[in-house]
Amino acid sequence: MRVIISAILLIFVFSNEAIKAAEIELHHNAPDHYIVVQGDTLWSIASRFLKDPWRWPEIWNQNRESMKNPHTVYPGDIIVLEKTAKGNQLKLSDEKAIIKLSPKMRIEKLGAGGIPTIPANKIKPFLSQPLVIEKHALDKAPLVLGSSDNRVILSTGETIYVRDLPHDKGSLWQVFRTSKALMDPDDNNHILGYEAIYLGDVEVKNFATISSVTVTHSVQEILNGDRLIPSPPDRDVDYGPHAPNFAIKGRIISVYGGVAEIGENAIITLNKGIHDGLKEGHVLAVYRKSEVKSPTGETVMLPDERIGLVLVFRVFDKVSYALVTQSSQAIKVLDAVKTP
Structure with missing residues (x-):
């Protein structure tokens, strides 16, 4: 049995000059195309193409006429990366995605809304x-x-x-x-x-x-x-991720559940909050400070190594809570968070 899902044509145009000016970099191994599936988020899709996935709103802002609402991306849409002499184009194809279902699976009508920005179920509680x-x-x-x-x-x-x-x-x-x-x-x-x-x-x-x-x-x-x-009323969890427009440096001071090492989708506490300018939706990079012993026995501090990204989703006066959205290695309490 096959289900044909039509895709909406929608084009984002990047010139080489625009990418350079905005410093939006593609992954070296970005796929030529990707089919949106149920459970995807704008963040997870952007992560397949962009080194800084939270910057997808900037791409949208450059293409307001062709893309009225980024949430009109639906499961079954095909995102295509075209590399041309004039630059790169990332677009939603007008092709049709063919999804094969086994006889045991049931077909469910897709929701009225498009995919969310971030995995809301992870932070809503x-x-x-x-x-x-x-x-x-x-x-x-x-x-x-x-x-x-x-x-x-x-x-x-x-x-x-x-x-x-x-x-x-x-x-x-x-x-x-x-x-x-x-x-x-x-x-x-x-x-x-x-x-x-x-x-x-x-x-x-x-x-x-x-x-x-x-x-x-x-x-x-x-x-x-x-x-x-x-009990508080339900809150909207669909934040627009963006980096702070100022330099900030803090630390991870706690992790929900008390585990020693932290990975993706973990909830962490930061020692920065409203008084420091943090807002819901801010994206921060996680850095690990390391040291080694030189051949002479001297302790040498190594450059800070970026090992992940976190999204701030709840802010108090002096502390805030964040979701770990990316991690290249285990994150630990006392690792630093900075403006990306």
Whole structure:
């Protein structure tokens, strides 16, 4: 069985002069063509052609008349790289992609929207959690008292009781617990804030002096003494990746899950935030500082080596959270992040 998916003709034109002026470089092994598949993102497609994939918006900006919306790229479209004497052309072909399906697979109608910029499912759970707070910021939040049968550990499906729960902030809440201090290694380990760990979701059954709530979702065990924060509304996660237009240098100070080595799609914490000019959508390069022993026994510092890229998606005053989008080798806590 075959399914024919039509592609939309859309042309991006790069002259040699334009590439040089904008310093947008193609990979030496960039493919001649690529068929967009379900699950692709604009970032992942750009990574196949461009050394700096976050710069695809600049290419779009040079071609506004031919490309009204970069999200009109759909699975089945064929992206072709043409190399001519006048320069390079990257275009969506007017050819048709033929996709063969086995009899066991079902055909599903594609969504109305095109492919996203970045893998939204990777960061969406982190848009409301964890939180970065002051040391005692949760002390006045509604308090989990426990359950009627005095269970110590509370989980999904159980009814628990909460004190000081206001009735004017809705019935959906999230449960948090104050966790580790986030320290700045570049400032004598000055404390930048405290991470509040997300434990789960609850829904109010009855508002009263002592309210009853049901645990609708739990990712960790909920305990007596944990605190509640109102559930935030859903947020748009389709950021436009771009490099900061200023020089910035920070460090990775933590990784979600506490693993020692960090790879693609990991969530990391940086020691830079709003006060340093960071914004959602900023792309930073990761650098490893290395040293070797010379034949004379002297320690020699090697030039910083670029080993990855991260996308900032959530920013607080002094810290921010980022998604690792590329890594050529294992990234580690205390590696540097800089303007690419």
